[in-house]
Structure formats: structure tokens, C-alpha cells
Amino acid sequence: MILELEGLTHRYGDELAVDDVSFGLEEGELVALLGPSGCGKTTIVQAIAGHVRPTAGRVRLRDRDVTDEPPEARRVGLVFQESTLYPHMTVNENVAYGLASRDIDARRREELVAEYLELVDLRDQRDAYPAELSGGQQRRVELARALAPQPDVLLLDEPLSALDRALCERLRDEIACIQDETGVTTLFVTHDQEEAMALADRLVVMDDGRISGDGPPRTLYESPPTPFVASFLGRSNALPATVVAREPLTVALGDREIQLCNSDRSPPPGTPVTCHIRPEDLSVRPPGAAGTDGTTPSLTGDVADVTDVGRRYDVTVRLETGDELVVEAVDDPPQTGERLAVDLPRDRIAVFDADGRKRERSVSVPETEG
Template sequence: MMLELDGLTHCYDDEPAVENVSFGVREGELVAVLGPSGCGKTTLVRAIAGHLDPTAGRVSLRGTDVTGDPPESRAVGLVFQEPTLFPHMSVRENVAHGLKAGNLDAKKVDAKVSSYLDLVALSEYADAGTDKLSGGQRRRVELARALAPEPDLLVLDEPLSALDRQLRAQLQEEIATIQDETGVSTLFVTHDQEEAMALADRLVVMEAGSVSAVGPPRELYERPPNRFVASFLGRSNTLVLPVSGRHTPVVELGGQLLRVRTDQPGTTPDRAVAHLRPRDLSVGPATEREIVLAGTVTSVTDRGRRYEVSVALDSDEEVDIEQTDSPPSVGENVQLHCELGALSLFAERGERLECSPVERSLQSKPELRLD
């Protein structure tokens, strides 16, 4: 591992900001730390960079424990959320600043600066003042400055949060290209789900100072391991379902009777929470093994590339769906359907439940019948 955090904990006034955080970044990998404001992302960045001594746990770079080492002895390049360029220096001088602590002669410094300005497509601005640059260009100068010393790890702490959506999308692509060309191990810290999903090889999802899940973006989105990840990554409809059956716990959803299984025998919950993505729900006829929900359309919103449709179910709950073609009309009675594989089921306390359809021939047995 290029970076490894082992049981990292830090408290402010006896209140934990992060608690028992463990994950790693492999060589050449881009890992995104994703979570809502206040979940501990900034504390992690400070501990990795050496700007705070954690209360407990260990920070390792290339297999070496650096937990107590000062920032200047760690090969970590940083790009912060707030701009940190020196206004009295030119673009070239800003990038060169990160090389001053080394033993390079002037010619080698100039060569490195030119190389990294070329990488971020700012060679023509080398002698310009930073006040002459756009917001996106200043971000690219900071990237070049962080990369010039060739760090073991590049840490990007919400670097795009202050930019408009179009510029953010452009810089996302540029960061992905730069990371691919340099092969630098990168930790990208953000609260923006789309940003994280677009850039990361793996996600570390944080909740209230702890790691909620680690894995590839698509895997966590399509098969979330717990309720928090299901709710936090993308949009999701939630339906609360009673669990019935003494010997074989089951739930009923949209005409389907589903067996419920937990990893821990004897801990079957009284209620389960079903999560269905709006994109997985469609209007129209369903197959026999699909979930079918009946309801009435309450609103239709045109989002340009898609329509967002809200449906009040006959069960008095409301769900949202996404339509790319002509949507139903407000007041129209509709049947929504989705494949069983699109369903994520969780216990109320958060852990994922496995479920499988009960064969029609077995549904008449007393222990499978719903009261």
C-alpha cells in the first residue's frame, strides 16, 4: 500500500471526529473519500499530511509508519479547498516553490517546472501573475505545484467545490487524465457523489467519523452494503415492510413474497426497509417475477434529459421514478414495475438483508402465509 490508515482516531475535546478509520491506497490508484459535511474528511486529511497528531492509530506511507513525522518529511502533495497560491509570485515561481526544499540546481528546477506546466496546459502563462488566471487555471497551477516534487501521495481536499458546474466537469476530466499520465497515488476528498463516482477506482464512504463502506463505485451503488450507503449514493425510494413468519421470515412487496435472511441467525428484524432506485422503476406491464406497485401520478418535472415523476402508491407511500420518454400525466393511474434484482433490502438498524422470491407453490404453507 502507498498509504495505509490503521485504526485512526482523533478527538477534539473528548469528542471523536474520526474513530477507528482503516483503509489504504494502492500504488497508482485514485481513491475518493466521500461523505457529508462533518463526517471527518478534513480531520483525515490533516492527519495524513501531518498537520495533527491523531489520538490513536497509525498513518503509513510506503509501509513506513509516519504518524509522528512532521509535514515536511512526508512525501505528500496537497491541493486544498481554498486557494493557496502566492499572489506576489508568477505562475512559474509558484510551481517552483515546492521544489525549493530539494537539492536540485536551478536548471533542473526550471526543467521540472516547465514539464509540469506543460502537463496542466499552462506553459504560455508561466510568467503571468496568478491574478491574471481564471479559477480553473489557478486550480491547475496548484496541481502542478503539488505534483512537481513527485510525491508518493497526492491529496486533493475538495479542490473543485468553489467552481461552477461546467468548470468542475472539465477539471474532473483533466484530473483523471493527469492522474493517469503521472500514475501518482491519489486521495480525492469530496462531498460530491457525481465527482467521486466519475473519478475514483474505489470509494471510502464516511458516516459520522467512521467508515461505512469501501469498494468500487458501481458496486457500492448497485449493491449497497447498508442503509446509509443506499441513501447517500444517488437517489433512492424507501418503503418500510413488516416481516412475518416464525420459521421462515418473509416480506411482501408489490405482489412478491420474499424470504428474508440475515448473516446472524436469530436476529431477524420485525421490519425491513426496501430501497428502489428511481431509474429502476418503469411504467407499464410487468413480468410475473417483477415487483409491481400501483398508484397515481402526483407530479411530473421536466429535467431536460429526463422526466422526474412522483407517484402516490395505493399503500399511502410516495415514490419517484425517472422517465426518458413521454411521461404519464398528473392524475393518471399507473402500475410501476422493477426487476427483483434492483431491490435492496435492509434491517431498520442498517445492515443489508438477503432476499429471494418464494415459489408460488410454497406460498400456501402456514409458515409462509402473511396475516
């Protein structure tokens, strides 16, 4: 394993910023450290780079404990959120500066600078100054500077957050190509879920200084381990429910009882739980019309709002219980006030205890419609 964090904890005075965080990166892996502002992402990056001495825990690079070593003793490349290019230096000089602390002769240094400027497609701008470059070009210079020393780990701390959406998507694709070409082990820090899912092999989702989820993007999206991951990694409807039976696990949603699945950790009847389901997994139909397969459970309600968001319509249905569900509709949206049945596919419902622990995902089992 190239990078390992073991029980990393850090406080700023009385404020706990990172709480017992442990994860690692395999060689060549691109991992996104994802979470909202203030969740501890940047503190973790600074601890890996050596700019923060953690209150507790260890940082290991290639099985070597570097927790107490200064930044210059670690083979770590870092691109910050804000530009750190030296305005009085040319592109060539900025990239060469990243090699200053390495014991590299002048000829080899020139070769490395040329190689990495070629990698980021900026060889023709080697004599330009940062002020003469676009925002995207400046980001690519910083990437070349971080990569030229051939680090064990490349840390990217929200490098795309200051760019417009089109440029962000283009540079994101370039980062993926560069990482694929170099094979450098990369930790990409972001608060943008779409960015993380499009770029990373694996996500480490942070919430309030702790890891809330760790796994492949699609796995975490389709089978979130916590309510926070369910709601942060894309949109999710949350409905309160109550367990009415354990085998098979059956919950009451309003006046409907829905069989979900057997679970080794099934709570006893009467236990409150929360059911999460994503808007794109729901569908609506007139209450009297037949469902997709005759066994899919449904809840009835009135359309409270229809919002046109360009590629889809967000249809908000207020259920008879007073709870609301957002359903995605591609075309022919219903009208406000219209009465509808909302079909809930069982294999897309995630069930959590009241304390946030997950119940196993449901599997389809027959149910007699009432």
C-alpha cells in the same frame, strides 16, 4: 501499499470528528473519499499531511510510520479547496516553491518546473501572476506545484468545489488524465457523488466520522452496504417492510408479499426491514396491463406529482400504504391523479435490517401474481 490508515481517530475537544477509520491506497490508485460536509473527510486529509496529530491510530506511508513526523518530512502533495497560490509570485515561482524543501539543485529544479507546467498545459503562462489566470488555470498551477516534488501521495481536498459545472467537469477530466499519465497515488476528497463516481477507481464513503462503504463505484451503487450509502450515492426510495418468511426470504410491502432470496442472515418472521430501490430501476404501467415478464411484483398507487427535470421526468407515486415512490420516466409521463402499477424488479432491491445492516441482494425467483 503506499498509504495506510490504522484505526485513525481524532477529537476536537469533546467532539469526535473521526472514529476508528482504517483504509489504504495501493500504488497508482485513485481513491475518492466521499461524504457530506462535517463527516471527517478534511480531518483525515490533514492527518495524512501532518497538519493534525490524530488522537489515536497510525498513518503509514510506504510502510513507514509517519504519525509523529512533521509535514515537511512526508512526501505528500496537497491541493486545498481554496487557492493557496502566492499572489506576488509568478506561475513559475509558485511551482518552484513546492520544491523548496527538497534537496534539489537549481538546474534540476528548473527542469521539474518546466516538466510539470507542460503536464498541466501552462508553460506559456509561466511568467504570469495568479490574478492574471482563470480559476481553472489557478487550479492547474496548484496541481503542478503539488506534483513537482513527485510525492508518494497526492491529496486533493475538494479542489473543484468553487468552480462552475462546465469548468468542473473539464478539470475533472484533466485530473484523470494527469493521474493516469503520472501514476501518482491519489486521494480525492469530495462531497459530490457524480464527481467521485466519474473519477475514482474506488470509493471510501464517510458518514459521521466513520466509513460506511468501501469499494468500486459501480459495486457500491448497485449493491450498497448500508442505507446511508444507498441514499447518498445516488437517489434511492426507501420502503418499510416486514419479514414474513425466511426461506426464501419474503417480505410484506403493504398488502403484497414479495419473495427475494435465501440469506444466511435471514431475520425471523415479524422483523421490520427497509427495502431500498433506485428510481431508474422502477417502471410504471396501467394497473390492468401485463408486466414485463409476468413474475415482477408490483405495487399500486396514484400519481401525486410529475416534475420535469430536463433529461427525465420524476414521477411521484403515492402507494395505498401512504408511502411514496419516485420513478424516472424518459418520455410520455403520466398525469397527476392517474392510477398506476409500479413494477419492482427483485434483483434491484436491497434489504436492510432496522439497524442498517444489509441483507443479501435479491435474485429473481418465480412468484404467483395475486
